Amino acid sequence: MKETEGLRHRRLQPPQVIADESRDAETKHVSAYSGKVFRITLTTLIVTLLAPFLVATLLLQSPINPEPFSYKEPPLLTGPLEPNLKLREAEHLFEDQLFGPESIAYLGEVIFTGTADGKILKISDGQVHTLARIGKLPCGTREDEPTCGRPLGIRVGPNGTLFVTDAYYGLFEINPVTGEMEMLISAQKIIQGRRMAFVNDLSITQDGRKIYFTDSSSKWQRKDNRYLVMEGTTDGRLMEYDTVTKQVEVLMDDLRFANGVQLSPAEDYVLVSETTMARIRRYHISGLRKGGHDIFFDNLPGLPDNIRPSSSGGYWVGMAVLRPNPGFSMIDFLAPRPWLKNLIFKLFSQEMTMKFVPKYGLVLELNEDGSIRRSFHDPHGVVVPSVSEADEHDGYLYLGSYDSPFLCRLNLNKV
Numbered sequence: 145m146k147e148t149e150g151l152r153h154r155r156l157q158p159p160q161v162i163a164d165e166s167r168d169a170e171t172k173h174v175s176a177y178s179g180k181v182f183r184i185t186l187t188t189l190i191v192t193l194l195a196p197f198l199v200a201t202l203l204l205q206s207p208i209n210p211e212p213f214s215y216k217e218p219p220l221l222t223g224p225l226e227p228n229l230k231l232r233e234a235e236h237l238f239e240d241q242l243f244g245p246e247s248i249a250y251l252g253e254v255i256f257t258g259t260a261d262g263k264i265l266k267i268s269d270g271q272v273h274t275l276a277r278i279g280k281l282p283c284g285t286r287e288d289e290p291t292c293g294r295p296l297g298i299r300v301g302p303n304g305t306l307f308v309t310d311a312y313y314g315l316f317e318i319n320p321v322t323g324e325m326e327m328l329i330s331a332q333k334i335i336q337g338r339r340m341a342f343v344n345d346l347s348i349t350q351d352g353r354k355i356y357f358t359d360s361s362s363k364w365q366r367k368d369n370r371y372l373v374m375e376g377t378t379d380g381r382l383m384e385y386d387t388v389t390k391q392v393e394v395l396m397d398d399l400r401f402a403n404g405v406q407l408s409p410a411e412d413y414v415l416v417s418e419t420t421m422a423r424i425r426r427y428h429i430s431g432l433r434k435g436g437h438d439i440f441f442d443n444l445p446g447l448p449d450n451i452r453p454s455s456s457g458g459y460w461v462g463m464a465v466l467r468p469n470p471g472f473s474m475i476d477f478l479a480p481r482p483w484l485k486n487l488i489f490k491l492f493s494q495e496m497t498m499k500f501v502p503k504y505g506l507v508l509e510l511n512e513d514g515s516i517r518r519s520f521h522d523p524h525g526v527v528v529p530s531v532s533e534a535d536e537h538d539g540y541l542y543l544g545s546y547d548s549p550f551l552c553r554l555n556l557n558k559v
Contacts, residue, residue: 204490208375210482215422216443218469218476224516225445230559231505231522231552234543239550241272247298247345247450248535248542248551249306251320256306257544257551258295264308264318276323278310286495289367296366297345297405297450302352309343309357311366315385328355329385329392336394338362338379342372345450347405347414355385356395356414358402370494372401373420373447374478374485382416382427395427396437404450404533406459408512415440415459417448422467422475424448424514441514446506447475450533450544454509458517462531462544463506474500503529507543520559528552 221227244260255267256275261283266275279293290312297309306318307328314331318324331340342360349355359381364372380402384393396402400420407414412430426440446463454460467473478485488497503525509517520541522528533544536556543552 206486206490208371208485208489210375210485212480212482213376213421214480215467215476218422218467218473219443219445220469221445225519227521227523228519229522230520231507231528231543231554232526233559234522234527234541234552234554236527236550237553238267238272241549242551243549244546245544245548245551246294246296246532246546248533248544249298249300250535250537251300251304251306254320255542255551256298256300256320258298258308258310260294260547262292262294264295264298264306264323266320275320276318276325278308278313278316278325286367290365294366296343297357299346299348301348302350307346307348307355309346311342311344314340314343315346315355315357328387328390333392335359335381335383335392341365342369344403345405347407349407349411353387355387356382356405356407357385358382358399358405358416360402360419368494369401370497371489373475374489376400376420376479380418382414382425384429395429396425399425404448404452404461406451406453409453409457415451417451417461419447419449419464422447424451424461441510444508445469446504449531449546452533452535454517454536456509456511456517458509458511460534460536460541461508461510462533463508464530464532464546465501466504466506468504505529505531505543507531507534507541520554 242259242265245257247258249256258264262277262279263274264276266273279291282288283292293313294311295308296311299307301307306320308316308318312331314327315329317326317328331343339362340359341362342365344358344360346355346357361372361377362379363377378398378400380399381394382396382402384395399418403417403419405416413426413428416425418425422444423439424441425437427437428434446467447465449462449464452460465475467475505522505525505528507520511517528543529548530545531543532546535542539556541554541556
């Protein structure tokens, strides 16, 4: 009875009802917490990513002092500039037996070239031999270049000897059999108050009396050529050396990266690549316009390197970097933005910046009046990643490169 009465008087607990308001409150609390965590995480991530940029902008010094300049819109890749795959028909020669064959010269069937390890090579009967070395060991790194030396332009003179410009040492004449060298001009020589920091290419008159050569900059050495391009330094020069009087005369000054040199067939003018400005300048050495200069080709579809004669009476021009149109040209975009160039070189090395430059093999053949006759391409640089020089010899076009471990040879009869 007592147990029954206890049950009767025991109060049943009503079921707990969770109101929507309480659920909303809990959800809002969790959502607010999650949002706060997300914001903190995102802010931390942004600060972490931006901190190096902020530090670089505020504290680091830029190695360059660029000036703003601009280009014309790059020419459309149409007509004689229409992209093709003709350079992919080229074959690799002496792969991994030489590195960075910048320029090429011939004496009969013997090939001569200078390479990134400071050597001047002689190639005959399919064998590669070291003819000479202007600099000294060690070689192999960017820091070694000033002592190792870097042979760039190479030509055969009328007396059958080689003439070589070394970026760090100057102008030399070399016996093609013994390798014996004679320094004609030291890079230490002060010419009109300025030293030569980057001796580049050369061209020789048929009688051997005059040698025309370029000094790309009196500030930047070859190992810093990316700085030279990005800064837009206007201290490149075209010079004339008289082999009889031993005198040097400055013909053109204030060039932005004076590079490849080529005399005209009649030797009435000399062409010089102004690499940074994507154009070719012309200096008149005889005739009514003697001593004057003008632009031979303006607004090239890339940055020009060496110039060499073609059998058509025109000129082959190797292109170091493409300025695509249609497409995005980083060179053109950066030119008027010195603040951005400063920031890039505060954050990245020269080697790293080159990784952002797409590989593209391109060679132009210009007519004697400066118009484009034809072009050979290798989009994406599959076979020919870069071209420092295109040299025609016995129906073939030999292609030099500043950074490839081979020479390339293109059969002109097949393209």
